[in-house]
């Protein structure tokens with residue numbers, strides 16, 4: 001299959017982009033999809049240079065000038081996704097809440113990785129909340145992104161133990177290892193079945 005026939009994947013990030021890098025590296029010759037762009041809402045996101053080093057075009061749409069105009073921010077991102085002919089969007093540490101205005105355009109074609117065992121701990125500070133609750137285990141989830149935050153059909157989950165001396169940081173590091181394992185697997189199976 002030539003790259004031209006593959007599904008084109010855009011990855012949205014806000015930070016270091018370690019999940020983004022594992023996704024990019026997973027899309028080899030036999031993969032049903034190929035990366036078309038990495039986009040960030042932050043110009044200083046560390047992941048942008050990593051994507052460029054891997055030969056993937058990058059784009060930035062800073063959310064701040066748009067203020068409360070979420071539709072305007074989302075339209076600016078949608079224009080860049082359309083210019084890149086993106087078929088599939090992967091959210092990988094993208095820390096802006098997207099509205100149905102954006103999500104409807106990629107309905108059934110957008111994935112998210114979330115650092116908890118959904119439906120537990122939607123939103124932020126997932127690891128601190130799991131430790132605080134005295135949970136025995138934590139984990140991560142890859143799911144189809146829908147209009148409800150951190151909701152939508154679950155594609156993959158992985159569990160890790162919460163250890164006695166865990167801090168949110170040590171737990172996050174243990175969970176991140178599993179994110180790097182399940183997100184590429186989920187993207188492969190998802191794009192195979194599209």
Ligand code: GAR
Pocket residue numbers: 013014015016017018019020092093094095113114115123176179
């Ligand atoms: C990951 O742990 C991801 O699950 C989380 O941000 C981190 C990004 O790390 N996402 C969310 O919390 C989304 N609500 P990365 O930039 O190294 O991939």
